[in-house]
Amino acid sequence: MNPAGFSEQVRRAWAIARKDIRIYYIKGPVLIFGIFMPVFLFLAFLMGSRQLPLAFLVSGLVGMALFFTATAVSPAIFPWEGQAKTLERLASCPITVEAIVFGDMIASTLFGIGITLITVIIGLALGLPLLHAITLGTGILLAACCFSAIGMLLAVPPTNTPSNIMMLSSLIKFPMVFISGIFIPLEQMPPWGLALAAFSPLTYFTDIVRYSFTGTNYFPVPGDVAALILFTIVLTAGTMYLHKRTMPKRM
């Protein structure tokens, strides 16, 4: 066994993910939030805008559910653990910062996928046809990885006050939802809106979901997938690099 080797570090990242799931995700309030928030958002949508078709609404809902759940808990994990001094314990264990970040990403990816599947089931229960299941599955998987990298990126400022980070991440997350074609279809956006939308990975995921449910899409689907892969790689590399630099400041 080479403790510093790639496969051994991935195994240790998995231990971090299991710890996260146990401590931070399988908790009554977190699960209730995860399940009910999309449902309530959906109801609000449904009542607010009767002129938009159900398929469009459900696509937006799935997009939001994944985005919010995959970024809900992970930004606060480092501040929590910094405060509880368990982060110091991890820092003295034979695991790299990259592997710790990767473990946190795995946990939020799994949580995001789980909750999103529930919203997909809601959509199906409402009688929506699922036209492209494999495309949707691929999209959810990729986007979950991508959004969990965003969640960890939001955790980069080395504060040990979870509320600061939660505030900051809301300030970034909500505007992202508005520019990503969830409330306003991309077709109806002004050019500057489209330019902004292109910088949000959520745009491409929402496009994939709409294609899966309605068969219509704005960007070519392979383009959506490629964009998500690119965002995932860049954001993951970026968040790992930044965490490596800021980790000592948390101690």
Next chain:
Amino acid sequence: MSEAIEVTDLTKIFGTTVAVDHISFSVKEGEIFGFLGPNGAGKTTTTRMLTGVIPPDSGSALILDHDIQHQPVMAKQGFGVVPETSNAYADLTAWQNLMLMGDLYGLPHAHASDRASDLLKTLGLLERRDQKVQAYSKGMKQRLILAMALLHKPGLLFLDEPTSGLDVQSSQMILSLLRDLSQEGTTIFLTTHNMEEANRLCNRIAIIRSGKIVALDAPEKLKAAIDRLHRIEVSFDRDIPANGLARLPGVVHVDRTGDKWQITVEDRDLVIRSLVTFSQQQGAVIVTLNTLAPSLDDAFLRLTREVPP
């Protein structure tokens, strides 16, 4: 390999505070090395640099032949840590905490379980293994943290004030386990501000003050220097000049709180005799006169004085 830890010019600066100031020392394989100093001396900062938690501003540390900055994972694989502040996961049970450590150190599951059971039994926690750490007392937490540090059978163990603020039972249990580990060949780096503890346990002690090592020797040799120091507390019925007291033969240092003078001395007998003469000369009456055992502060004072700055 005969040095478990080799530290060269290690330095850490926080803002304008030089917490650790170019210290160099080495710890031999198999010894119990004490790092003794008052609060704020830089013990925790040093331990955190040696265990790869914070990077030094300059200098280097070789831990078990691996540079802690350049090969952190390889170095960390070889040692265990009991940090200053308790930090097991409060939301996990003792058992889950131990299994997490097993995974983080890459131990096979069966091996980790056997070892965890043994350690919990030795440390008197086996019955409470499925209880969340939240419900643990401070002493139980500290015992669990020691078990977590020992799970992978490290050859080197760092402990940062492991017994401070603990109940006698936990503290005894930890110290006796440390003795057993040392017998089995484990190298131990122990920080403490308790001179007696260091004296009883350690093969060698480094005394740190304001980020600098002011003495490094076997406890008996340090004690020899310290045992020569005593304190006398005296009060008079009227004001007397402080520099007059300081000039008396055998007086090392004079301090005053309220109406009492604390005098650090080398030769009690000599100073008491000269105090009597001195009070007569000043026309003062001695109201109280107590002799006190040497305190850690006296020792530090003495040791800082002996080392050229």
